[in-house]
Amino acid sequence: MTDGLRTWHGSCHCGAVRFAADIDFTRGTIRCNCSLCTKQRNWAAIVPAAAFRLLQGNGALTEYRCNTRTERHLFCGACGIRPFGTGTSPRWGDYVAVSVHCLDDLPADARAALPVTYLNGRDDDWNHPPADVRNI
Template identity: 90%
Template sequence: MTGGVRTWHGSCHCGAVRFAADIDLDRGTIVCNCSLCTKQRNWAAIVPAAAFRLLHGAGALTEYRCNTRTERHLFCATCGIRPFGTGTSPRWGEYVAVSVHCLDDLAADARAALPVTYLNGRDDDWDNPPADVRQL
């Protein structure tokens, strides 16, 4: 386990975007099966917006919105990596979805041990996991 809430640091591939977030990774992460999350192999830790700090690179971020256009999928315009996104939901309120793979100080073995909740965004059935998660 990762030891409760702590400050994690992350970045995109080229380093143009850097952030810090206070995350309790022991509380779990999410993987969604909607078409966007599946194509980008999104694996995220959800944090309250107040627990996230963009340290560098606001000008390097490009935004993509799909479907309901309520979530901001942010990615680095230089390297194309999506280090985080933002949104509002009934479940989490104002949140930031931090890409687990972009956490620079999370060791590979700790990452592999993180608890995962699978979300069925493809069927808009957020309360029940998808039947098949093999491809996620």
């Protein structure tokens, strides 16, 4: 079900923000241990910016930027859910980080089987996973 490139649809909790993203889950997902991702329990699929389409709710989005201020952490101003964020990095270029938990058409069993790469953002060591991943 999650093999290869496919269009997935997602939303925030109240439905004000809706999107579609072309995601290849064989490329994996990420979880990071930086302070923001840990507090949000962020779990993302990284897609090229061109593979993401905001279908509804641009006006409902509120932006938060932290640390280097290069990433846009976007959340719904009505329900507070963070369905995606955007940024630029040497690893991914211009990207959208789609919240795996906001994908409405991804069944729970498929979600549980997704491959995860753990990032050590807390120590700014992006090439080595953190020693302890239990809480991210």
